[in-house]
Every structure is written in C-alpha cells, then in structure tokens.
Amino acid sequence: MRITLIVLGVLLMFFGTVWFFQGINVLPGSFMTGQTQWAVYGGIAFAVGFFVLYRSWRKRPPSHPS
Numbered sequence: 001m002r003i004t005l006i007v008l009g010v011l012l013m014f015f016g017t018v019w020f021f022q023g024i025n026v027l028p029g030s031f032m033t034g035q036t037q038w039a040v041y042g043g044i045a046f047a048v049g050f051f052v053l054y055r056s057w058r059k060r061p062p063s064h065p066s
Contacts, residue, residue: 005056012049016042 022032023039032038 002056005052009049009051009053009056012045012052014049016044016046016049018042019045 018027019032019038020042021027022030023035023037023042025034027033
C-alpha cells in the first residue's frame with residue numbers, strides 16, 4: 001500500500017506541475033495553454049500529491065496489541 005501511495009503522490013505532483021505551467025502559458029502546445037483554470041487545477045493536484053507523498057513517507061509508531 002505504501003508503494004502505491006508514493007507512486008500516486010509522485011504522479012499527482014508531476015501532472016500538477018505540467019498543468020500549472022501550461023495554465024500560466026510556460027509550456028505551449030495544448031488546449032490547456034494559457035487557461036488560468038488549469039493553473040489552479042495543477043496547483044491543487046500538486047498540493048494533494050505532496051500531502052499523499054508526505055503521509056506515505058511519515059513513520060508510524062508501532063501498534064501495540066491490546
């Protein structure tokens with residue numbers, strides 16, 4: 001499960017970065033280029049990806065059986 005979350009977090013951060021730069025007209029060649037809404041979506045995707053990655057890397061305390 002941890003590896004899946006790491007992969008998901010990295011992918012969200014990657015696509016979020018691409019969408020953001022297309023939205024602010026830095027990466028041309030797409031219908032998203034120059035569209036502010038895609039910059040917002042990219043920022044959100046990056047933030048969610050960062051959160052997922054952070055949560056998956058964080059060490060959890062060992063669970064004690066009751």
